[in-house]
Amino acid sequence: MLTELLEEANRQLTICNACRYCEGYCAVFPALEIRRELGRGDMVYLANLCHDCRACYYACMYKPPHEFAINIPEVLSAVREQTYSRYGWPQFMTRLLGSGALRTVVTSLVAALLIAAGIALFAPNHRIFGVVTGPESFYQLVPFLVLVSVFSGLGVYVLAVIVASGLKFWRDTQGRLRDMLSLRALRAAGADTLQLRYLRGGGEGCYYPEDVPSMARRTMHSLVFYGFLLDFAATVSAAVLQDFLGVLPPYPLLSVPVMLGVTGGVMMVVGTTALVRLKQTSDARPSSPSMVVKDYGFLAALNLVATTGLLLLALRDSPLLGAALAVHLGSLVILFLTMPYGKFVHFAYRYLALVQSSVESRRTEQWGD
Amino acid sequence: MTTSHPAGNTGIADVPPPWPVPSTASPAALRSLAGVEWDVVVIGSGNAALVAALTACQTVERVLVLERAPQHMRGGNTRHTRNIRCAHDTGDVFTPGTYSVDELFSDLQGVGRGPVNPALALFAVGESQTIPGWMADHGVRWQQPLAGTLNLNRTNRFFLGGGTALVNHYARTAELAGIRIAYEAAASDFRLSGDRRVTRVVLESADGPVDIPTRAVVVASGGFEANNGWLKRYWGDAADNYLVRGTPYNDGSMLARLLDLGAGVAGDPRGFHAIAVDARAPRFDGGIATRLDSVPYSIVVNRDGLRFSDEGRDIWPKRYASWGGLIAEQDGQIAYSVYDAQAAPLFMPSMYPAYTGASVAEVARLAGLDPDRVVRTVAEFNAHIDPTGRFDPGRLDGCGTRGLDPPKSNWALPIQGPPFHILPLRTGITFTFMGLAVNELAQVLDTDGRPFTNVYAAGEVMSGNILSSGYLAGFGLTIGSVFGRIAGREAAQHSAH
Numbered sequence A: 001m002l003t004e005l006l007e008e009a010n011r012q013l014t015i016c017n018a019c020r021y022c023e024g025y026c027a028v029f030p031a032l033e034i035r036r037e038l039g040r041g042d043m044v045y046l047a048n049l050c051h052d053c054r055a056c057y058y059a060c061m062y063k064p065p066h067e068f069a070i071n072i073p074e075v076l077s078a079v080r081e082q083t084y085s086r087y088g089w090p091q092f093m094t095r096l097l098g099s100g101a102l103r104t105v106v107t108s109l110v111a112a113l114l115i116a117a118g119i120a121l122f123a124p125n126h127r128i129f130g131v132v133t134g135p136e137s138f139y140q141l142v143p144f145l146v147l148v149s150v151f152s153g154l155g156v157y158v159l160a161v162i163v164a165s166g167l168k169f170w171r172d173t174q175g176r177l178r179d180m181l182s183l184r185a186l187r188a189a190g191a192d193t194l195q196l197r198y199l200r201g202g203g204e205g206c207y208y209p210e211d212v213p214s215m216a217r218r219t220m221h222s223l224v225f226y227g228f229l230l231d232f233a234a235t236v237s238a239a240v241l242q243d244f245l246g247v248l249p250p251y252p253l254l255s256v257p258v259m260l261g262v263t264g265g266v267m268m269v270v271g272t273t274a275l276v277r278l279k280q281t282s283d284a285r286p287s288s289p290s291m292v293v294k295d296y297g298f299l300a301a302l303n304l305v306a307t308t309g310l311l312l313l314a315l316r317d318s319p320l321l322g323a324a325l326a327v328h329l330g331s332l333v334i335l336f337l338t339m340p341y342g343k344f345v346h347f348a349y350r351y352l353a354l355v356q357s358s359v360e361s362r363r364t365e366q367w368g369d
Numbered sequence B: 001m002t003t004s005h006p007a008g009n010t011g012i013a014d015v016p017p018p019w020p021v022p023s024t025a026s027p028a029a030l031r032s033l034a035g036v037e038w039d040v041v042v043i044g045s046g047n048a049a050l051v052a053a054l055t056a057c058q059t060v061e062r063v064l065v066l067e068r069a070p071q072h073m074r075g076g077n078t079r080h081t082r083n084i085r086c087a088h089d090t091g092d093v094f095t096p097g098t099y100s101v102d103e104l105f106s107d108l109q110g111v112g113r114g115p116v117n118p119a120l121a122l123f124a125v126g127e128s129q130t131i132p133g134w135m136a137d138h139g140v141r142w143q144q145p146l147a148g149t150l151n152l153n154r155t156n157r158f159f160l161g162g163g164t165a166l167v168n169h170y171a172r173t174a175e176l177a178g179i180r181i182a183y184e185a186a187a188s189d190f191r192l193s194g195d196r197r198v199t200r201v202v203l204e205s206a207d208g209p210v211d212i213p214t215r216a217v218v219v220a221s222g223g224f225e226a227n228n229g230w231l232k233r234y235w236g237d238a239a240d241n242y243l244v245r246g247t248p249y250n251d252g253s254m255l256a257r258l259l260d261l262g263a264g265v266a267g268d269p270r271g272f273h274a275i276a277v278d279a280r281a282p283r284f285d286g287g288i289a290t291r292l293d294s295v296p297y298s299i300v301v302n303r304d305g306l307r308f309s310d311e312g313r314d315i316w317p318k319r320y321a322s323w324g325g326l327i328a329e330q331d332g333q334i335a336y337s338v339y340d341a342q343a344a345p346l347f348m349p350s351m352y353p354a355y356t357g358a359s360v361a362e363v364a365r366l367a368g369l370d371p372d373r374v375v376r377t378v379a380e381f382n383a384h385i386d387p388t389g390r391f392d393p394g395r396l397d398g399c400g401t402r403g404l405d406p407p408k409s410n411w412a413l414p415i416q417g418p419p420f421h422i423l424p425l426r427t428g429i430t431f432t433f434m435g436l437a438v439n440e441l442a443q444v445l446d447t448d449g450r451p452f453t454n455v456y457a458a459g460e461v462m463s464g465n466i467l468s469s470g471y472l473a474g475f476g477l478t479i480g481s482v483f484g485r486i487a488g489r490e491a492a493q494h495s496a497h
């Protein structure tokens, strides 16, 4: 049995399959064309293949108020949003952190406050508001062991949940394990991913904020995406410096970790801010409200982490270091906790969907009048 | 010089559209259009109209497009289109190989009774070669061949996203070029001065008529396919059962008005493009998704459960346009395509689910047909299939019936494997051909063949100069683009002098 939402997606996609005018825009339509009947897994797959570029909304002669009421980006983002909770694990966590803005915010704030309080308690001499300088200044505030165990614990947890969710998703969408490991498919999907190919909406970009295509969303997403990777690289390089080369933080401005971190941080702040602006000015019709909530939540969490990270750097020689550190670590906890249940997981399902799509052969049969 | 009911001095247009044609925009908005004398007023916002407007604005500044529909319905039937047929000597990735002027012209001669005005048709075919370049220059994008497929569309170019995207691109380019597009603004009448010269286009606002002064007019307002009363003149009550595949706004109001003012007629009143659509499709605007392509892999029976035509006479792209007319001749203007599980995956999936049953009798009952009659027809068909035939959906396989009347010449698969399916078919009109007589400068001619001084026509509204009874897929846009460009150029040049 399909849910009401999946019934609606099925209704719309069946019309698309009889029409096929949008097949040149993205991978969703060719994938649809090789299916005559759609099961739940098919629709979940198509939904995560859709890059929400909106080209097919503006191109559709059947969009509301037409009685066929076709709005593919809306219905597919609603389905996509449901996959985030459906494949998340354990279920009680998806209920706490994957549904409803308020509950997510409250839960993650509580967690972040607990961490901040922990830091305040553990900081030697309660020197939250003192000037801490010199080698190991961070660790005078938060003991190294606490920092490492909290965040590596969280990291392992996030990774495990996302891998488990991805496998569940892969099974449900009838992916074969062999395909997931096929080198050719991985290479093609990797290229599609790194270029965000389908945010090009058939060439001119995607349709944000309105029916004029532009590359804005693709560019800003790339800033966020690569900024995030740079920040990740910064963390790794810091670990290398510390554990293998024995150089302890804080690192000078011209060191690898700080330079990577600052560049990534600025990219993320600029990118997330621009994406929020774009979202606010965008045509709301082709979007689903539940997904918009998740988008804002994720954008806010990323922005918070990047901003507080930069702030930490700016304040590291000031008496506010302790406070800044607490806020930054708190925001990281929020990001980590919501990662497997919120919008962050999109990358996993999207990547798998792109792999699946590059495995499937494509063909077409259509002509006009 | 009259806004009265068109009396129909030609005797053709005496089943009029609603008159006068009301404009639903606010009177103030409509009056704001009347403040200047326009260089060119274009009536309609489909392909022909926008091509004309974009061309005119290269020469003159004040170009106004009047569209009677609200903005979301702009672009008339063009909203529903998919590709365009153009001749080319050298191919590219979009239309590989050669499709010469001669070949396209002979394709055109091969449909129906051939072109009404062969000289004009040949002219359009020649001009078609330059259309794709012009389209790309004005914002249209082509669809890349899909990965893993050879592009087999040698004759027709597919524009990315279909006709609504095409209209979006043109309208955006037009607005950037300073062209004014007014929605919910219906041309209702013309005021003429002297000899066949239009000085004003009249809009009918809620507060009464608004006169729009202009130096030239391009009429690109489509056919009369959405005008049931007009269709009934030629088709009788059968027209009540026709579905209109495109916009409900193409009621032929401008065509009727100009005929009334003395314009000459071109084309056959019964000439139209009509295909088989799902009988459950909406009365108007169902578009491409309601088209059914099951016919060649099925047998088609009428309301009485009897076959009436050769379902496999020729490859479907060449035959599909005959079925609208064939169904129109049946009682109740309805027919039923009967097939089995084996045939189901062979054609494009349909938007409405087929009636499905474990036996022919069961599915016939579900479709409201006499089960015994349909069972007999199917049995008779199965018994007459030539057992030596080798079925091949990719070509004219000659796998047909022997001694059956009417025969099925190709793709005669026995209907034997459950589940069995039935799709109900009705006549879906794409557009009507009869229109305004024009010359090579797209000038509208009067009944004596003399041109109106500053009135030009393009698109469906003059397609009857070229199309008689048959149709070549993709040629509607070719006609509109070729004559739209000429009309825009000529109208602008006339204004500039």
Ligand SMILES: Cc1cc2nc3c(=O)[nH]c(=O)nc-3n(C[C@H](O)[C@H](O)[C@H](O)COP(=O)(O)OP(=O)(O)OC[C@H]3O[C@@H](n4cnc5c(N)ncnc54)[C@H](O)[C@@H]3O)c2cc1C
Pocket: A368, A369, B021, B043, B044, B045, B046, B047, B048, B049, B066, B067, B068, B069, B073, B074, B075, B076, B077, B078, B079, B080, B081, B082, B083, B084, B085, B185, B186, B187, B188, B220, B221, B222, B223, B245, B246, B247, B249, B250, B251, B252, B253, B254, B287, B288, B429, B430, B431, B458, B459, B460, B461, B473, B474, B475, B476, B477, B478, B480
């Ligand atoms: C489902 C479908 C698919 C098709 N596919 C193709 C295809 O792939 N290729 C192809 O070449 N052809 C196709 N056609 C045919 C094609 O639509 C026409 O040949 C072409 O688009 C006609 O363009 P036009 O500008 O003449 O008319 P239209 O695009 O119909 O524009 C006429 C416009 O005039 C407006 N109008 C009418 N009266 C008035 C008035 N009094 N005042 C102001 N405005 C008025 C209407 O609202 C309408 O917007 C298709 C048609 C349909 C229905």
Ligand code: HEM
Pocket: A050, A051, A052, A193, A196, A199, A221, A224, A225, A228, A275, A276, A279, A295, A296, A298, A299, A302, A346, A347, A348, A350, A351
């Ligand atoms: C496999 C890699 C990735 C792919 C293919 C991908 C693709 C996409 C797509 C198509 C969207 C828009 C549609 C939607 O809202 O779902 C999107 C949104 C978003 N992505 Fe990614 N993404 C990837 C990785 C990442 C990463 C690593 C980050 C940052 C940590 C990120 C941050 C965002 C944000 C913030 C949005 C929301 C933007 C908005 O709502 O305007 N993405 N992503």
Ligand code: SF4
Pocket: A015, A016, A017, A019, A020, A021, A022, A023, A056, A057, A059, A060, A061, A062, A070, A072, B162
């Ligand atoms: S979105 Fe509209 S135009 Fe595009 S394929 Fe679907 S029904 Fe056709």
Ligand code: SF4
Pocket: A022, A025, A026, A027, A028, A029, A049, A050, A051, A052, A053, A054, A055, A056, A057, A072, A073, A198, A201
């Ligand atoms: S919104 Fe863009 S990516 Fe999604 S189905 Fe439509 S065209 Fe494809």
